[in-house]
Amino acid sequence: MIPHDLDTTLRRLQRRALLVGCAALACCLAAAAAAPGQFFRSYLVGFVYCAGFPLGALAVLMVHHLVGGAWGHLTRRFLEASTRTLPVLTLLFMPVAIGTRWLYPWTDAAAVGSDALLRHKALWLNFPFFIGRAAFYFAVWWTLAWVLNRWSARQDRTGDPALLDRFASLSAAGLVVFALTGSFAAFDWLMSTEPKWFSTIYGAMVAMGWMLAALAFTVIVAHYLSDREPVRSAADEQSFxxxxxxxxxxxxxxxxxxxxxxxxxxxxxxxxxxxxxxxRFSGSWLAVAISLPVFHYLVPFLALLSRPLKRCAPALVKVAGLLLVMRLVDNYWLIAPVYAHGGVHAHWMDALCPIGICGLWLAAFCWQLRQMPLIPLHDQEPETAQHEVPAHG
Amino acid sequence: MKQSPLFALLAEFERVEELRSAAERVRDEGYTQFEAYAPFPVAGLAEAIGFHTVLLPMAVLGGGIFGCVAGFLLQYYVAVIAYPINIGGRPLNSWPAFIPITFETTVLCASLTAVLGMLAFNGLPRPHHPLFAVPAFRRATRDRFFIAVASSDPKFESESTRRFLQGLNPSEVHDVPR
Structure with missing residues (x-):
């Protein structure tokens, strides 16, 4: 499906990622018996961070099917490979399901019984419904990813132009569905760590973070593969x-x-x-909080204003790397203060759990990336894929 | 220095590919004061005539920074110095509440600078241009492509420049009087 030398490179990366991922998670699991609470808290941060890659990719892929553009010609197969790792993400969700009683206060029957508000919310926040909703979200995401990938494979075989309209229709509906399911997943998995607190924009904020992480990751993959065909000829300055x-x-x-x-x-x-x-502003958490507007907004924002920087892939990759780091910091700042009042209590598992989860996920991504041609064979007609007006931004 | 009776020499092309390759050759020949005209945006033409945009982006950045600082200071002046009111015990300098307006004034000043700067750097509005004296030039808005080499170019010399332009296989080379 893909050139032999590239296949070898990806296979090597896949093996290394699998090795690192398994080793890191094995260390964490070994320590989990002694400190289950710490393990599940670190794991939740890592899981929510890693979920951004396949889920954000699904959303970005649908955005591309709706609006088109040559950037999608370059990145579509990376995004699609990412969405095909959703079953792996489902497996990675299992420890969260197992660890609910360490993560979510609403699982504590005594606490719920003595609190009128939590009793009231128990209709939504209860274990069977929590698992049922997660199963529903994953089922919806799997279906969207499966159909989009199936049509993409058919497009490679037949080049049927009718598929373009179907991609667009499904993506329009799919983005609405994603906005709802992504938002509710964020309410369930993150916001319910503090079951009394609520914010309606929280889900959209987390989902947007997922899309940002997926896009940053895709930029890095595109640059990493751009030194060889077939990616080289698609990876032009304008796409970056x-x-x-x-x-x-x-x-x-x-x-x-x-x-x-x-x-x-x-x-x-x-x-x-x-x-x-x-x-989240108490003690040393304030420093983490201040790092977000500075390094998650101001620095990448000013960098991305520059047109020459955006046209230079290695420089763009640096910005993407910064954003990937800051996404983890943001997720940590969202979740960890719940269990560490008054300041940062960093634990080695806070680093090793995300590395383990992302290692396993990266291995699955490389494996899926090798299954289809790296650039779509019959994309939309060259005229519409070209950049007609090059002057913007 | 003797002033040329011409404003420019205008080469006319029938196809967009000819325009692009001709523009590259004029640039490579060392001309700097020349301009290309086409009825629609042509990808890569800006690079082909060696166009470097430096001033406008910097002006827009300056406009944005001005709008950001001025917008914030305006609110600070109003809420803290000119008309301090205690609203629900919040600090007078309620900077989080100032951010949306600061953002808006940043965008406003940056975009006004972009529009006005574009007009100013293009020398617009300009009711007349010597090129309008060439009747054939009207087709630049319909179906013809042109390259005008200005006589103000240091390399311009009417006979050799005309011969060079003829060598690019245009359908015609027009004289543009001052």
């Missing part, structure tokens, strides 16, 4: 320019959502809402 612009747009959307939530809660200053921020 477009990807940089898209990254800037996602970055600003994420910032807009994060700021909106902060601004509304800070302005209202209600006790039941503001405690979320008080917790």
């Amino acid at each position: 320019n477009d990807l940089g612009n898209l990254m800037l747009a996602f970055l600003m959307l994420w910032t807009y959502m994060a700021l909106s939530q902060f601004l509304l809660i800070w302005s209202a200053n209600l006790p039941e809402e503001i405690e979320w921020y008080l917790l």
